[in-house]
Amino acid sequence: MNSCAPWLIIIIKAFLILFVTLTLAAYMVLAERKLLARMQDRYGPNRVGPFGLLQPLADVIKLITKEDILPTQADKFIYLIAPGVVAGTVLLTFAVVPFGAPVKIDGVTVQMPVIDLNVGALYFLAMSSLGVYGVALAGWSSGSKYSLFGGIRGSAQMISYELSMGLALVPAVMLAGSFSLNDIVAAQSRVPFVVYSPLAFAIFLISVAAESRRIPFDLAEAENELVAGYHTEYSGMRFGLFYIGEYVNIIVLSALAVTFYLGGWHGPGPLWLSFFWFFLKAAVIAFFFIWMRATLPRLRYDQLMHLGWKFLVPLSLANVLLTGFLALMFHWRNV
Amino acid sequence: MSGLLTGLFEAFATTLREMFRKPVTIQYPEEKKPLSARARWRIVLTRDPEGEERCVACYLCSAVCPVSCISMQSADRGDGRRYPEWFRINFGRCILCGMCEEACPTLAIQLTPDYEFCKYKALDMVYEKEDLLIDGTGKDREYNFYKHAGIGVVNPKGKNPDEYGPVDIRSNMP
Numbered sequence: 001m002n003s004c005a006p007w008l009i010i011i012i013k014a015f016l017i018l019f020v021t022l023t024l025a026a027y028m029v030l031a032e033r034k035l036l037a038r039m040q041d042r043y044g045p046n047r048v049g050p051f052g053l054l055q056p057l058a059d060v061i062k063l064i065t066k067e068d069i070l071p072t073q074a075d076k077f078i079y080l081i082a083p084g085v086v087a088g089t090v091l092l093t094f095a096v097v098p099f100g101a102p103v104k105i106d107g108v109t110v111q112m113p114v115i116d117l118n119v120g121a122l123y124f125l126a127m128s129s130l131g132v133y134g135v136a137l138a139g140w141s142s143g144s145k146y147s148l149f150g151g152i153r154g155s156a157q158m159i160s161y162e163l164s165m166g167l168a169l170v171p172a173v174m175l176a177g178s179f180s181l182n183d184i185v186a187a188q189s190r191v192p193f194v195v196y197s198p199l200a201f202a203i204f205l206i207s208v209a210a211e212s213r214r215i216p217f218d219l220a221e222a223e224n225e226l227v228a229g230y231h232t233e234y235s236g237m238r239f240g241l242f243y244i245g246e247y248v249n250i251i252v253l254s255a256l257a258v259t260f261y262l263g264g265w266h267g268p269g270p271l272w273l274s275f276f277w278f279f280l281k282a283a284v285i286a287f288f289f290i291w292m293r294a295t296l297p298r299l300r301y302d303q304l305m306h307l308g309w310k311f312l313v314p315l316s317l318a319n320v321l322l323t324g325f326l327a328l329m330f331h332w333r334n335v
Numbered sequence: 336m337s338g339l340l341t342g343l344f345e346a347f348a349t350t351l352r353e354m355f356r357k358p359v360t361i362q363y364p365e366e367k368k369p370l371s372a373r374a375r376w377r378i379v380l381t382r383d384p385e386g387e388e389r390c391v392a393c394y395l396c397s398a399v400c401p402v403s404c405i406s407m408q409s410a411d412r413g414d415g416r417r418y419p420e421w422f423r424i425n426f427g428r429c430i431l432c433g434m435c436e437e438a439c440p441t442l443a444i445q446l447t448p449d450y451e452f453c454k455y456k457a458l459d460m461v462y463e464k465e466d467l468l469i470d471g472t473g474k475d476r477e478y479n480f481y482k483h484a485g486i487g488v489v490n491p492k493g494k495n496p497d498e499y500g501p502v503d504i505r506s507n508m509p
Contacts, residue, residue: 035354037358038353038354038358039350039351039353039354040353041353041356041358041359041360042358042359042360043358043360043362046362291347291350291351292347294350295346295347295349295350296343296346
């Protein structure tokens, strides 16, 4: 029965991923609140359900039933679609992530990413660039100065750090000889790229933290300066979309850090364990982001720009040269 | 640069270490903090050892109350004892300062260690005399104001244990 149409498989995978990532994002919120609380010697949410496990559900119900306020000063159309841009681009990024080994169903090999683009890495960069629009437009269309400041800061920050993030991906692409995420994972079947280029991995992690607009890079929100930055005026489920976007973003960026540098779904044991290995690695990275939030204070705007332009970008450029040189010297791959 | 790195490392180590410590939170409805010996919260009106009301409706508590949350109407029982016809404390305004307790000459009004008396409606915070009056003596179990006051309510005038008899002003010459 090989009549299973490819588009059907794609649709099924897309819905599965949508469902799983949204659920994971909701529980990511809970995990972050719990871990942050623990790091601050508190308990965190523990009232709804056992250990507070139903808290995300309660949060969603609250967000949906809240009033959706439209400020009179707002540019209505843009104001209404901006949250969708933020959440949508982040969710779309997940389309190229190979989160497990290929599975054989009825003799048909099903690749795990929804679409195995041959320019997957570029697609990811494009999507994260588009995500800037969500922040910038939300800040601009709200018609409030706090939002505008947040939007400006957000776009400046994300454009700056996109550069070092893109350059930090170059070693991985060089070593794999391909932009396809499937090929990049396949090239790491024995040794993950973090061994070859730990510096690129570190730069990627820092840039990704900036890209997800979280502490210590949450200048776009900056509660104690800008109320809530670009989403000050949003309420109800539109605010919820920004929130979901932020947490799906953490999951996606953790997944990509795993894909590019930690060997993707490769791990010991049988192939069906690959999902578990991928999840575990991504969870470790996600935990690191939460840990970082509990630890570091927010950077000042000039410090942020300083770190991005004067430190990370030159360093990642040098790293590209270094990795290329070493790869040629030691024949790490047929570069 | 090395200072930056050690600073970062120490910070991350600290948060990680704190993560494994027991939280300091007291989970209120299940766990309660032990109250201090002199904790003072909800106000009650007490009775003397004979079971009569101690309050003589002197208005001193009402006068001293900094937020004016106590009000009453005094009345006479006919046998020389005074009592409040009605007595009202608005706990919505009460700041639990305890000045009424200090002002009270008969030890009638007292603050108790019961602090869990929140209400959903503001009007429910207004306590009437029947809500305030308790059957016991509260803190000072032996005290009966009229046994020291000398106006002949419990014992005839001048017959209280720590009292002299009335002075005959005609014989009390220098």
